[in-house]
Amino acid sequence: MSEGVDRAMRVLELLAREPAQLGGVAADLGVHKSTALRLLQTLESGGFARRTDGGWTVGLRLIDLAQQALDSLDVRAVARPHLAALGRDCGHTIHLAQLVDDDLVYVDKIEARGQVRMYSRIGRTAPLHASGVGKAVLAYRPQLTRLVEGGALPAYTPATISDPAALRAELATVAEQGWAADDGEFEPLITCVAAPVRHADGSVTAAVSVTAPTVVATLADLRHLLPQLLATTQQISRDLGWSGP
Amino acid sequence: MSEGVDRAMRVLELLAREPAQLGGVAADLGVHKSTALRLLQTLESGGFARRTDGGWTVGLRLIDLAQQALDSLDVRAVARPHLAALGRDCGHTIHLAQLVDDDLVYVDKIEARGQVRMYSRIGRTAPLHASGVGKAVLAYRPQLTRLVEGGALPAYTPATISDPAALRAELATVAEQGWAADDGEFEPLITCVAAPVRHADGSVTAAVSVTAPTVVATLADLRHLLPQLLATTQQISRDLGWSGP
DNA sequence: GCAACCCGTTGCGCTCAGCGCAACGGGTGT
DNA sequence: ACACCCGTTGCGCTGAGCGCAACGGGTTGC
CATH class of the missing domain: 3.30.450.40 (GAF domain)
Known part of the structure; x- marks a missing residue:
């Protein structure tokens, strides 16, 4: 069980519900803000999360992959x-x-x-x-x-x-x-x-x-x-x- | 940058294209099979990957989250x-x-x-x-x-x-x-x-x-x-x- | 029926990736 | 001007995650 990956999935569950700020993500995960930030930066690099005015939201690559999986x-x-x-x-x-x-x-x-x-x-x-x-x-x-x-x-x-x-x-x-x-x-x-x-x-x-x-x-x-x-x-x-x- | 999370995103990119066996996933990531298996087991626990007859494929939770993000x-x-x-x-x-x-x-x-x-x-x-x-x-x-x-x-x-x-x-x-x-x-x-x-x-x-x-x-x-x-x-x-x- | 091969899987020792802390810069509100 | 909060980064420390070795099971070929 990979703790980092588990956290990443939890972040995406959170962001799919509504956009969140860094502090909210950290609080939800129970980790330090710097930890949450690095996790979000990693998700952002893969297109799974993106920044908005209000903080962070789900990235469009996730949506594209899901559509691809559905189409198959x-x-x-x-x-x-x-x-x-x-x-x-x-x-x-x-x-x-x-x-x-x-x-x-x-x-x-x-x-x-x-x-x-x-x-x-x-x-x-x-x-x-x-x-x-x-x-x-x-x-x-x-x-x-x-x-x-x-x-x-x-x-x-x-x-x-x-x-x-x-x-x-x-x-x-x-x-x-x-x-x-x-x-x-x-x-x-x-x-x-x-x-x-x-x-x-x-x-x-x-x-x-x-x-x-x-x-x-x-x-x-x-x-x-x-x-x-x-x-x-x-x-x-x-x-x-x-x-x- | 979290290496585990980066790998997880790469696995999902792979599985969205087509289902893959454990060996294929390990080869694609350049890691040992045991490493790939634990990663897949973690993704499976969150619903982001699931097992099929032919190996592994994208999990429906990913699809649900993507749809939720779209709907918002x-x-x-x-x-x-x-x-x-x-x-x-x-x-x-x-x-x-x-x-x-x-x-x-x-x-x-x-x-x-x-x-x-x-x-x-x-x-x-x-x-x-x-x-x-x-x-x-x-x-x-x-x-x-x-x-x-x-x-x-x-x-x-x-x-x-x-x-x-x-x-x-x-x-x-x-x-x-x-x-x-x-x-x-x-x-x-x-x-x-x-x-x-x-x-x-x-x-x-x-x-x-x-x-x-x-x-x-x-x-x-x-x-x-x-x-x-x-x-x-x-x-x-x-x-x-x-x-x- | 047996051996070889390949698959998925697990326990374990080792090490470095990832953790929180401290500090930073910037924006906002009083 | 100061206090507060946000997002961010460098760094030392440690335990999460790595590969290895071994396992059980299924399939294939002889």
Whole structure:
């Protein structure tokens, strides 16, 4: 474990939240100002941090590298045009989430018209038991389902499914119908429908969702979009080499 | 200068390009495998690197932090809905580039329908003398123009303006007409029109462009979109607090 | 089935990279 | 003019981090 590198990551976590002055960085790390300064100077030399009027902020090289890493994800590259088309057709926010180890991470997002604020952001994880994309993936991964059921099922809203038996029943329904819904289970007043994306070998490691605030579209409204959603995820799956049902 | 942190940044540069095995990382850094392994383990503990079947790759925490840093850019948040609307209206790729110190960096991009490959990517810098957004910013920043003219003006294509006097004349035209064009000056067969974005104090530190391959739209075609582009950049400027001409 | 090879990994002794301290220059506020 | 705070640098000291040697495991070739 490298102490300097650990500190550097903590600095970047801090600066991503908001710019900070040297004294604030030193205090946050619990080191002398000269130590913090040298660390920031090193990060600056690599483009990972930069100076602003107010102090220090995240450097653009970090942003460039992150974008490069995102662009190299196969699923995202293949899915992008399909997601864009679906977004144009239905006018709602579209998400693509991919399983990474045991976490489901948003890797693409087509935002709807108008300023709709929601939790999801590229790079953030989706709760497996309390999101449409999460349930759309869990329904086809029994081993991961057991892992999730064996852990805590936090109740984010009154609608969250926190009972393992209820979750199992819900996932059986999802598997049967081929899609999942989220009716305010993670964020109140945000609903979505989601469907799984299959890899060439048929395994499910990603999912797509159509999401909207309930003032814009109710779950019933979104269900009308299931044909387009399913067509989209099947097309993405075929483009990934899946030979179909 | 922290050697460990410097190495960590170099590892991330490597992994963003493509996943690598431990031996490859050690060789690239010029250190022992045990040293490289400990460094990777540290990065993994912070979520900046993760293991894959093939070795090591960039971790999703890095992507999340980068997205968070992007989301905190005022210009981007304000501009986003306007760029989306412009993209819908004209059907071409829209860029937002912001000046950071003396570099102009793409901070947002609305991609057109269809798979159009071009150099620009969020996080990458645009060449100031050889791009529409670059010239749209330079035209209003005499000091930066002097800096650019005093340096090299690389010729990326036969159309690149490499002569300082010719660039000065071009920038005078841009200032007069209020917009810039790029007719294959950076990438052959890629054209755009661009206009500056003003901050509350009237200064120019960002620009928006409408870009297309010439097989899709010629420069003459894009010029027809100038009214919408100018309306968009003026609206963004007003939303940033600019009181107008 | 066995040997050779390569991978990732860990414990440990040694040393120099990185630490905090003290001092500095500069800007701001009273 | 003085006090305060900021960012910054040189330097002596020490423990964090280095490479080495050895390990376990998987794969390949014979």
